[in-house]
Amino acid sequence: MGWLEPQEWEAVALSLRVSFWATLVALPLGVFIAHALARWHFPGKQLLNGLVHLPLILPPVVTGYLLLLTFGTKGPVGSLLQDFGIVLAFRWTGAALAAAVMGFPLMVRAIRLSIEAVDPKLEQAASVLGASRTWVFLTVTLPLILPGIIAGSILGFAKAMGEFGATITFVSNIPGETRTVPTAIYAFLQVPGGESSAMRLVVVSVVVAMGALIMSEWLARRAAKRVSGT
Amino acid sequence: MTLAVRIRHSFGDFTLDVDFEAPPGLTVLFGRSGSGKTTVINAVAGLLRPDEGRIAVDGQTLLDSKGCVDLPPHRRGLGYVFQEARLFPHMSVRQNLRFSRWFRKGRRADFGQVVEMLGIGDLLDRRPGALSGGERQRVAIGRALLGDPGILLADEPLAALDEARKAEILPYFERLRDEAAVPILYVSHSAAEVARLATTVVALENGRIAGQGPAAEVLGDPMLTPLGARAVGAVLSARVVAHHDDGLSELDAGGVPLFVPRLAQATGQTLRLRIAAQEVVLSRARPEGLSALNIVPGTIERIRPGDGPGAIVSLATPAGRILSRITQRSARALGLAEGMPCHAIIKSVAIAPQDVGGRD
Numbered sequence: 001m002g003w004l005e006p007q008e009w010e011a012v013a014l015s016l017r018v019s020f021w022a023t024l025v026a027l028p029l030g031v032f033i034a035h036a037l038a039r040w041h042f043p044g045k046q047l048l049n050g051l052v053h054l055p056l057i058l059p060p061v062v063t064g065y066l067l068l069l070t071f072g073t074k075g076p077v078g079s080l081l082q083d084f085g086i087v088l089a090f091r092w093t094g095a096a097l098a099a100a101v102m103g104f105p106l107m108v109r110a111i112r113l114s115i116e117a118v119d120p121k122l123e124q125a126a127s128v129l130g131a132s133r134t135w136v137f138l139t140v141t142l143p144l145i146l147p148g149i150i151a152g153s154i155l156g157f158a159k160a161m162g163e164f165g166a167t168i169t170f171v172s173n174i175p176g177e178t179r180t181v182p183t184a185i186y187a188f189l190q191v192p193g194g195e196s197s198a199m200r201l202v203v204v205s206v207v208v209a210m211g212a213l214i215m216s217e218w219l220a221r222r223a224a225k226r227v228s229g230t
Numbered sequence: 231m232t233l234a235v236r237i238r239h240s241f242g243d244f245t246l247d248v249d250f251e252a253p254p255g256l257t258v259l260f261g262r263s264g265s266g267k268t269t270v271i272n273a274v275a276g277l278l279r280p281d282e283g284r285i286a287v288d289g290q291t292l293l294d295s296k297g298c299v300d301l302p303p304h305r306r307g308l309g310y311v312f313q314e315a316r317l318f319p320h321m322s323v324r325q326n327l328r329f330s331r332w333f334r335k336g337r338r339a340d341f342g343q344v345v346e347m348l349g350i351g352d353l354l355d356r357r358p359g360a361l362s363g364g365e366r367q368r369v370a371i372g373r374a375l376l377g378d379p380g381i382l383l384a385d386e387p388l389a390a391l392d393e394a395r396k397a398e399i400l401p402y403f404e405r406l407r408d409e410a411a412v413p414i415l416y417v418s419h420s421a422a423e424v425a426r427l428a429t430t431v432v433a434l435e436n437g438r439i440a441g442q443g444p445a446a447e448v449l450g451d452p453m454l455t456p457l458g459a460r461a462v463g464a465v466l467s468a469r470v471v472a473h474h475d476d477g478l479s480e481l482d483a484g485g486v487p488l489f490v491p492r493l494a495q496a497t498g499q500t501l502r503l504r505i506a507a508q509e510v511v512l513s514r515a516r517p518e519g520l521s522a523l524n525i526v527p528g529t530i531e532r533i534r535p536g537d538g539p540g541a542i543v544s545l546a547t548p549a550g551r552i553l554s555r556i557t558q559r560s561a562r563a564l565g566l567a568e569g570m571p572c573h574a575i576i577k578s579v580a581i582a583p584q585d586v587g588g589r590d
Contacts, residue, residue: 124277125316127303129377130333135304139332143320 004204008197010176011184012204018092018180019160022100023153026107030152031145034111035137039120056105060165067098067170094171095178099160107156114148115141147223154216158209181205231413233257233381237273237283246270246280246437252381255429256407256414258445265434267417271385274415275310276303287380304333309379309412311387315366317358323369324354330377339378348372348402364395371402375412382412388423403427425449425465425504446550449504463506466550470499478523483549488576489523507542510554511575514564524576526552530568533561545574552576 004012036042037049055063071078072089081088088094118141126136164182171178173187185201188194233252238245246266259267272278274285274292282295291299292306317326327341327350345351348368358366367387374382384403388396400423406414407427418424424431428445441448446465468483470493479493481501488503495501517525528547535541541561543554552574566572 119316121312121314121316122318124303125310125312126318126329128275128277128306128308128310129330129373130304130307131329132302132304132333135333139329140318 015180022160026100030107038115064166064169098166103156103159107152110152114145147220237280239280257430258428261434266437309374311384315370486549507553507555
């Protein structure tokens with residue numbers, strides 16, 4: 001990447017790493033919660049639904065601050081994790097957590113919609129044929145919601161790439177550790193002569209975002225074709 | 231194998247309360263829509279938990295609300311053919327057919343044999359989306375059979391198909407019934423299907439059993455009108471005697487000759503005929519100078535007035551019991567009474583082709 005300065009390249013690589021892990025870790029939980037919201041009836045369902053959507057509505061700074069209070073080294077969860085040697089505050093892992101939390105509602109919404117589109121009658125047919133609930137999910141539901149899972153993952157990934165407010169509040173803007181592309185652009189714009197660096201990162205952002213979008217469309221169309229049974 | 235069902239279930243102001251046994255053969259749960267047929271079959275499959283009851287196949291209890299037994303659907307060992315085929319769209323026909331083999335070990339049903347019987351060998355690599363309605367339903371039957379079911383359930387499997395597709399699927403159910411491979415519990419509201427397929431009928435009306443027993447008895451019982459008088463009809467057994475040049479086939483029903491439009495069945499084969507009550511006219515004297523071909527002598531067994539102006543008269547004849555729907559006024563004018571000899575005049579068109587089914 002000759003046309004990117006080392007510190008710009010550092011921000012791009014970090015952003016990709018943070019977004020990749022944020023998406024990967026959030027995905028299983030996202031599928032589980034989307035399935036629970038789409039198919040099960042349980043007390044506190046509305047509360048869970050609200051909680052999942054909270055980061056979408058709250059100002060990102062508030063989400064970041066809440067993360068700091070909870071996962072900071074003095075927070076209830078953060079101090080517990082510290083006993084196991086896991087520190088999130090002001091680390092790239094914390095940036096991944098912030099990105100995952102911010103992208104989670106988008107991911108869950110996309111997957112939930114696709115689960116609701118699966119005809120429960122197919123799941124009934126599978127259970128009569130001998131499949132337990134777990135097997136019904138793995139052999140019928142999961143393959144049928146693949147387009148939704150792909151769409152949800154790409155949305156979550158794109159959101160993670162662009163996440164700024166919660167990240168800078170929770171893990172600050174440390175070069176090489178938590179300086180992702182958006183925070184790097186912000187930092188370059190604060191110093192004289194940083195415009196050209198900022199501009200190059202803007203181009204990278206646009207290219208990554210467009211690429212992700214095109215890839216998700218292509219994958220989703222392919223999966224939908226496979227699933228429609230023709 | 232015998233299926234014993236006793237369930238009670240309420241939703242809203244509808245109460246289902248049934249108690250019946252399905253002996254080997256094909257048992258039809260028969261009734262209008264809303265009579266509770268699908269609720270019963272879903273309770274047997276385990277897709278619906280009734281308020282209370284007991285469901286057992288021979289010794290094995292599937293559900294016992296008192297003994298706290300409630301096997302989940304996947305452990306009941308049943309096959310279910312739904313109204314819509316419900317094939318898995320993301321799998322090929324072959325994968326659909328083999329689906330249950332991932333979960334049930336020690337299979338008896340032979341893949342090649344089932345595929346051959348249903349004529350779906352050419353479809354194995356196709357996707358369900360590329361199949362016609364009739365093909366889909368045949369694959370669904372195969373998928374259920376390959377699960378090696380203790381009982382095969384079918385919920386109006388022909389209702390979503392047109393007449394031609396129905397004619398395509400019906401023979402497979404007849405074959406399953408006649409080969410006695412699997413006891414079948416079959417839900418239907420079609421009198422023609424019942425007459426053609428059923429060995430046992432359980433007639434449901436408003437969540438209760440209006441009558442149950444061998445098909446000819448239940449369908450020919452004028453006291454049982456779960457479908458309203460219009461659908462009442464007798465079921466007779468007849469043998470093909472000859473095919474005549476004038477486009478008619480001659481049948482023999484207990485020594486009585488009957489003529490119907492040319493049939494495809496070979497001479498010597500035995501058929502079931504359904505004769506709708508409203509297609510039968512009665513005459514006290516042997517009628518002469520009448521264009522009707524089929525006139526059967528008999529004795530009046532019973533006259534049952536309906537709710538309206540009509541009445542159902544059942545006639546014992548050498549061919550079997552025949553029902554006739556006439557007006558109460560005619561019954562009075564003719565002076566009809568039980569035990570009186572009488573002639574049933576059947577318009578030959580009354581024996582509709584889809585009501586004529588093959589049977590061993």
